[in-house]
Amino acid sequence: MxxxxxxxxxxxxxxxxxxxxxxxxxxxxxxxxxxxxxxxxxxxxxxxxxxxxxxxxxxxxxxxxxxxxxxxxxxxxxxxxxxxxxxxxxxxxxxxxxxxxxxxxxxxxxxxxxxxxxxxxxxxxxxxxxxxxxxxxxxxxxxxxxxxxxxxxxxxxxxxxxxxxxxxxxxxxxxxxxxxxxxxxxxxxxxxxxxxxxxxxxxxxxxxxxxxxxxxxRKSSLSDIIEWEAPCDHNQISERNISLINDRHLDKFLTGEVVVAPGYKRTRNGKQVLELRFDGIAGCLRTPGGGSSRQYLVINHNGKVQTRLLTVRETARLMGAPETYKLPGTYNDGYKAMGDAVxxxxxxxxxxxxxxxxxxxxxxxxxxxxxxxxxxxxxxxx
Missing domain, CATH: 3.40.50.150 (Vaccinia Virus protein VP39)
Structure with a gap:
């Protein structure tokens, strides 16, 4: 038949x-x-x-x-x-x-x-x-x-x-x-x-x-994909970034309520700010065309609040790529590849x-x- x-x-x-x-x-x-x-x-x-x-x-x-x-x-x-x-x-x-x-x-x-x-x-x-x-x-x-x-x-x-x-x-x-x-x-x-x-x-x-x-x-949260041992920004840069966070949001880290949150730098009313989200997920990855397109992490690690950019491996994890997925090239190459991906x-x-x-x-x-x-x-x- x-x-x-x-x-x-x-x-x-x-x-x-x-x-x-x-x-x-x-x-x-x-x-x-x-x-x-x-x-x-x-x-x-x-x-x-x-x-x-x-x-x-x-x-x-x-x-x-x-x-x-x-x-x-x-x-x-x-x-x-x-x-x-x-x-x-x-x-x-x-x-x-x-x-x-x-x-x-x-x-x-x-x-x-x-x-x-x-x-x-x-x-x-x-x-x-x-x-x-x-x-x-x-x-x-x-x-x-x-x-x-x-x-x-x-x-x-x-x-x-x-x-x-x-x-x-x-x-x-x-x-x-x-x-x-x-x-x-x-x-x-x-x-x-x-x-x-x-x-x-x-x-x-x-x-x-x-x-x-x-x-x-979904069962995973942002904290589950973080490379906790990745180096953070130098103290001066971290302090500058932290100064862009409003006091109410910063208190969440200082009190231990939050250990990691993602954010983007934006200009609001003529002033640069670092806007964070606290729902356990990262914002949409973008291609690294400029400072405002780079997603930052604010981390309370071992009692110290610091900042850094997402690592390339973290961007791959956020896109659901396996740990074995190869990401040759520079930081920007990998970030752009993931930011443009499905x-x-x-x-x-x-x-x-x-x-x-x-x-x-x-x-x-x-x-x-x-x-x-x-x-x-x-x-x-x-």
Whole structure:
């Protein structure tokens, strides 16, 4: 019977990773999808990617020079396209900006493939949905829809898995003709949909309310990932940083109520301050473009309050990378690679509970189509 040939092995699927960065998506998806091609333009991130995954299939260079007809047929194409023009910290040029506009190169490459993947994922910051009243997302949604996909966006915050606040939008597209199992969709917004997503979704054609089970509560806290023996700032620098903390927050350390808290330097009412959070999670990692983008730790260690920057290994832990994940290069190289990456536990959860199930359905649909085509060409024996 045909059903005996249907694909059920969850480790046999393949994918292309565009804007691959340091390779955390490849790491996260490895139990379900095998990367057969990956690309990034950043040489320093490429060094980290190849140190962990090898350079057999990695292609360093500008996506503008990639030709879709040179790429292998795969089940999934993943693109964590640049976020700078969609980020609240950026210039808000939007999805047609010079950097975030690279998403159109991704679609151009897919158009050039002889057989587009049945399943697509595009990942970016919340501004993709929330900025410009959702119009940036609407443009991307329509671009995917006219290419024959039904599409939905979800928000996953890394804080559900690791002690870092990192909300990200995942746009998931499946070829329109493929039926989606009931368990993977809802008739209305779920825990995966913010108010901004819900507001945009109800206005769009070929929209899908994706659904997955709610993950268990996170057990780890920021204090669990700290390298306690890492050197702190010299006394003069620590004292300067501590002077930027308001008295009420500083008292939490002096009384022993708090032993570690993360924070960013900001300017408030013309005055520089070090703003801390006390919920046991780090703020969203950023790339180290300047002093305000560097996340500090304030630590009460052995009765002394000191400050320092996050270590590179701590940033990797906050992204869910294993201790064995190699981070060659300078401090800034490693910090940038992690600050630009996709949280590994988030991608792993998405792959396990949604993407691989969609890939199975898509694969079976293709096999059924091939079977019916062959059966239609057979002549009856008389």
């Amino acid at each position: 045909l059903t005996s040939a249907l694909k059920t092995n969850k480790s046999t699927f393949t994918f292309l990773e565009f804007f691959a960065g340091s390779g955390l998506v490849t790491y996260a998806l490895k139990n379900h999808f095998k990367a057969v091609w990956a690309n990034d333009i950043d040489e320093k991130k490429a060094t980290i990617y190849t140190a962990n995954h090898g350079n057999k299939y990695f292609q360093l260079g500008d996506i503008s020079n990639i030709q879709g007809n040179d790429l292998p047929e795969v089940d999934l194409a993943w693109a964590s396209f640049p976020c700078q023009d969609l980020s609240l910290a950026g210039l808000s040029a939007g999805i047609n900006g010079q950097r975030s506009g690279m998403v159109w190169e991704w679609l151009r490459v897919l158009d050039e493939m002889s057989d587009k993947p049945s399943l697509l994922v595009a990942e970016n910051v919340e501004g993709l949905i929330s900025s410009n009243k959702g119009d940036h997302y609407r443009v991307l949604h329509e671009a995917l829809r006219i290419r024959g996909y039904k599409v939905g966006a979800i928000m996953l915050d890394a804080a559900r898995w690791v002690p870092q606040s990192r909300p990200r939008i995942f746009v998931i597209a499946l070829k329109r003709e493929i039926m989606i199992p009931d368990e993977l969709v809802s008739e209305e917004p779920t825990w995966l949909h913010t108010k901004a997503i819900a507001k945009v979704g109800v206005t769009l054609e070929d929209w899908v309310w994706w659904n997955m089970p709610v993950p268990p509560s 949280s590994a536990p988030v991608a792993k959860y998405l792959a396990k509970h949604l993407l691989v199930k969609l890939a199975i359905v898509a694969s079976n649909y293709a096999l059924e189509g091939a079977y019916n085509n062959v059966r239609g060409t057979l002549k009856p024996i008389i």
